[in-house]
Amino acid sequence: EAQVTQNPRYLITVTGKKLTVTCSQNMNHEYMSWYRQDPGLGLRQIYYSMNVEVTDKGDVPEGYKVSRKEKRNFPLILESPSPNQTSLYFCATHRTGLAFFGQGTRLTVV
Amino acid sequence: KQEVTQIPAALSVPEGENLVLNCSFTDSAIYNLQWFRQDPGKGLTSLLLIQSSQREQTSGRLNASLDKSSGRSTLYIAASQPGDSATYLCAVDTGANSKLTFGKGITLSVRP
Numbered sequence A: 001e002a003q004v005t006q007n008p009r010y011l012i013t014v015t016g017k018k019l020t021v022t023c024s025q026n027m028n029h030e031y032m033s034w035y036r037q038d039p040g041l042g043l044r045q046i047y048y049s050m051n052v053e054v055t056d057k058g059d060v061p062e063g064y065k066v067s068r069k070e071k072r073n074f075p076l077i078l079e080s081p082s083p084n085q086t087s088l089y090f091c092a093t094h095r096t097g098l099a100f101f102g103q104g105t106r107l108t109v110v
Numbered sequence B: 001k002q003e004v005t006q007i008p009a010a011l012s013v014p015e016g017e018n019l020v021l022n023c024s025f026t027d028s029a030i031y032n033l034q035w036f037r038q039d040p041g042k043g044l045t046s047l048l049l050i051q052s053s054q055r056e057q058t059s060g061r062l063n064a065s066l067d068k069s070s071g072r073s074t075l076y077i078a079a080s081q082p083g084d085s086a087t088y089l090c091a092v093d094t095g096a097n098s099k100l101t102f103g104k105g106i107t108l109s110v111r112p
Helices: none
Strands: A004-007 A010-013 A019-025 A031-038 A042-051 A054-057 A076-078 A087-095 A098-101 A105-109 B010-014 B019-025 B032-038 B044-051 B056-059 B062-067 B072-077 B086-093 B100-102 B106-111
Touching (some): A004 A087, A010 A019, A019 A031, A019 A105, A042 B086, A098 B032, A098 B044, B019 B032, B019 B106, B032 B072, B044 B056, B044 B062, B044 B072, B072 B086
Parallel strands (some): B010 B106
Antiparallel strands (some): A004 A019, A031 A042, A042 A054, B032 B044, B056 B062, B086 B100, B086 B106
8 A cells, every 4th residue: 555654643842852753655756745734824845855865945945954865765854943833744755746645743843 | 936726715515515626726837736635634635636638537426627728627526425524625736846836725514
């Protein structure tokens, strides 16, 4: 079964404490990306990766980092989280257009 | 810059009604368009993908159409059921880094 797995599903953290949200896909897709979803703003792309070791900024990359050392994994790193990064985060992968999304990570930064 | 609009933001219909959800986009140079379903607290599930060369796609009670020249897509849901209650989002892929540009979604409620 095609899957995109994110962990954790829920996270409450304090300002400034580094965290990583993991994302893994089992479809051997080259393209992966991260989105955040906020009320009234919809889904916006944070970072994307076209292949291993190839990453680039999306529309809202400030405050985030990513890495792509293996094709299946694409972690999202918040070096110093701030309250404005409280959001619902989605990892996605697609090939030939069809997109698959993870179940989401609800992050609260206090 | 591509913008995707979905109006209205919310819709409530009685069970059994056929309904149409609309999506419009500003730049007709798209690679494809997808319709997604999102249940509360859950991820997005792709319902239908329409490539730029296609005019429509069908899956069960769902039919999506695409008119690139006018920048519009519609999702038709036949014989709606309470289980169809969810938020429906459309997204366009302009082919530039494969980024999906999303509308804000239409929250559908189907009343028994």
